[in-house]
Amino acid sequence: MADDDPGVAPTVESTAEDIAAMRIRGAATIADAAAAALASQADRSEAETPAAFRRQLRAAAKSLYETRPTAVSLPNALRYVLRGTDGETVADLRKSTIARAEAFRRDLDQAQDKLGEIGANRLRDGDIVMTHCHSTDALSCIEAALDAGKEIEAIVKETRPRKQGHITARQLRERDVPVTLIVDNAARRYLDRADHVLVGADSIAADGSVVNKVGTSGLAVNARERGVPVMVAAQTIKLHPDTMTGHTVEIEMRDEREVLAAEDDLDDADDGLVVENPAFDVTPPRYVDAIVTERGQFPPESIVTLMRELFGETTDEPWEA
Numbered sequence: 057m058a059d060d061d062p063g064v065a066p067t068v069e070s071t072a073e074d075i076a077a078m079r080i081r082g083a084a085t086i087a088d089a090a091a092a093a094l095a096s097q098a099d100r101s102e103a104e105t106p107a108a109f110r111r112q113l114r115a116a117a118k119s120l121y122e123t124r125p126t127a128v129s130l131p132n133a134l135r136y137v138l139r140g141t142d143g144e145t146v147a148d149l150r151k152s153t154i155a156r157a158e159a160f161r162r163d164l165d166q167a168q169d170k171l172g173e174i175g176a177n178r179l180r181d182g183d184i185v186m187t188h189c190h191s192t193d194a195l196s197c198i199e200a201a202l203d204a205g206k207e208i209e210a211i212v213k214e215t216r217p218r219k220q221g222h223i224t225a226r227q228l229r230e231r232d233v234p235v236t237l238i239v240d241n242a243a244r245r246y247l248d249r250a251d252h253v254l255v256g257a258d259s260i261a262a263d264g265s266v267v268n269k270v271g272t273s274g275l276a277v278n279a280r281e282r283g284v285p286v287m288v289a290a291q292t293i294k295l296h297p298d299t300m301t302g303h304t305v306e307i308e309m310r311d312e313r314e315v316l317a318a319e320d321d322l323d324d325a326d327d328g329l330v331v332e333n334p335a336f337d338v339t340p341p342r343y344v345d346a347i348v349t350e351r352g353q354f355p356p357e358s359i360v361t362l363m364r365e366l367f368g369e370t371t372d373e374p375w376e377a
């Protein structure tokens with residue numbers, strides 16, 4: 057293989073494409089797929105020297121990192137795997153990388169189950185939960201409550217423009233949960249019936265701000281006004297270590313075609329029309345009642361303590377080395 061060939065495995069390239077195109081989506085699922093892609097990079101690497109192996113792995117991590125900017129679970133997953141890559145020979149490096157990626161994926165599953173049990177304790181028998189977007193962490197709380205024999209109902213916001221709420225509705229119906237699907241604009245009206253708002257997170261900042269699918273912040277403000285508690289289900293891989301040193305979380309802007317379908321009256325025949333399509337927004341900590349993680353539930357303002365414990369004060373970008 058030529059020296060300037062990054063040697064990124066085709067499986068990594070296809071995972072990166074699937075994440076960018078949102079065929080793989082949701083922060084936890086993205087992290088899991090990224091770790092699996094690094095394992096496959098290690099498995100399929102044809103590197104003949106440890107240095108070449110490491111270079112290829114870094115290039116693979118970088119191509120995954122550059123797919124979507126907002127969910128910190130992605131760089132956290134890449135960092136975790138790269139830090140565990142250890143050995144003096146290609147065989148040892150391969151083995152340690154695969155083992156580390158497998159450990160990450162196992163921990164991710166276990167953390168979600170544990171978080172679900174903790175979150176389920178906040179849900180009482182007969183409660184009605186309003187959801188936004190599709191979050192596997194949030195669903196884990198509802199599933200654990202159902203497993204504990206509680207009856208839960210859901211009001212599911214559709215979540216324009218990509219309607220991930222439909223995935224939530226389908227998965228809850230598979231568990232026989234009574235579901236009312238509503239358009240986003242109806243949320244405030246239906247909050248009067250809800251006992252909780254339950255959402256996931258793509259990133260949580262050191263001040264307890266929650267970055268999640270666009271529309272979360274408006275929902276949280278309305279929920280506060282209606283007296284409905286807001287619960288954020290987020291494994292600790294959603295904690296954004298860079299925010300401890302003042303960095304902000306980049307909000308992904310997506311293609312206008314997600315907003316304007318081809319059959320819409322307003323199409324690109326109007327050259328002057330500006331369409332903006334931010335995928336996420338920031339909910340200030342004062343509108344969040346609890347952040348539920350696998351390490352317990354926290355008021356948002358105290359999440360920084362957990363962040364320091366887990367990440368220390370500094371982070372690096374090993375794929376840039």
Ligand SMILES: O=C(COP(=O)(O)O)[C@H](O)[C@H](O)COP(=O)(O)O
Pocket residue numbers: 081082083084085127188189190191192193194220255256257258268269289335
């Ligand atoms: O905002 C989204 C998904 O956005 P997108 O569809 O743009 O990826 C989800 O609420 C979080 O990622 C949490 O999901 P999970 O709990 O599964 O990690």
